[in-house]
Amino acid sequence: GENVEQHPSTLSVQEGDSAVIKCTYSDSASNYFPWYKQELGKGPQLIIDIRSNVGEKKDQRIAVTLNKTAKHFSLHITETQPEDSAVYFCAASKGLGNYQLIWGAGTKLIIKP
Amino acid sequence: DGGITQSPKYLFRKEGQNVTLSCEQNLNHDAMYWYRQDPGQGLRLIYYSQIVNDFQKGDIAEGYSVSREKKESFPLTVTSAQKNPTAFYLCASSIQFDTEAFFGQGTRLTVV
Numbered sequence: 001g002e003n004v005e006q007h008p009s010t011l012s013v014q015e016g017d018s019a020v021i022k023c024t025y026s027d028s029a030s031n032y033f034p035w036y037k038q039e040l041g042k043g044p045q046l047i048i049d050i051r052s053n054v055g056e057k058k059d060q061r062i063a064v065t066l067n068k069t070a071k072h073f074s075l076h077i078t079e080t081q082p083e084d085s086a087v088y089f090c091a092a093s094k095g096l097g098n099y100q101l102i103w104g105a106g107t108k109l110i111i112k113p
Numbered sequence: 114d115g116g117i118t119q120s121p122k123y124l125f126r127k128e129g130q131n132v133t134l135s136c137e138q139n140l141n142h143d144a145m146y147w148y149r150q151d152p153g154q155g156l157r158l159i160y161y162s163q164i165v166n167d168f169q170k171g172d173i174a175e176g177y178s179v180s181r182e183k184k185e186s187f188p189l190t191v192t193s194a195q196k197n198p199t200a201f202y203l204c205a206s207s208i209q210f211d212t213e214a215f216f217g218q219g220t221r222l223t224v225v
Contacts, residue, residue, distance in 0.1 A: 004155070006155075009153075027222030029163060031211075034213070034214075042216075042219070043117075043203050043205070043216025043218055044216050045204070045221055046213045046214065049118070049213070074155070089156070090154060091155075091156075093137050093210070100158055100161065101156075101158070102155075102216075103156040104155050105153060105154055105155045106153075106154075107154060
């Protein structure tokens with residue numbers, strides 16, 4: 001069945017450095033790829049998303065890249081800050097006509113002061 | 114304030130009992146969802162609803178039931194048939210499927 005693999009499961013970076021989280025999806029018909037941030041005890045919150053007709057999208061310190069040929073997409077956070085510490089989830093929509101999301105297992109991002 | 118509200122935040126249930134988790138939204142969203150979250154795993158879809166009086170099973174619907182009698186409300190019942198119900202449950206809503214989903218704060222259910 002469809003699945004999304006997310007790596008790494010834990011990422012520790014120095015404050016001010018960049019962080020990169022990668023996801024691979026299996027369904028070539030997937031066309032919507034959101035990234036969510038979840039803080040402890042809260043529900044996930046959308047931070048950025050990308051659709052299959054776009055290769056890259058940027059919003060201030062956050063960017064997402066999509067490689068449809070290789071079926072992978074990545075989240076890039078630059079100039080990391082303590083408030084970036086959280087669990088990040090990637091997701092990919094199921095095939096054409098089905099917009100249910102398949103979620104990655106999450107990456108715990110730790111920003112070291 | 115517009116948003117999505119889940120209650121209660123913590124819930125304890127004895128084995129063999131059914132329990133209902135509440136989810137209310139005032140965002141005027143048509144689509145609503147229930148997810149289950151277990152440690153070290155991504156979110157798994159239990160049920161979703163695209164419109165009032167209609168809902169569909171997700172990937173792990175066995176042992177759960179839902180209703181969608183009002184646009185604002187999408188309660189989830191965890192029945193005694195659910196073999197491993199202890200988990201964190203998240204409700205969400207969106208305008209349509211491929212747009213931002215807004216999540217509630219979650220309900221942590223523990224079976225004792």
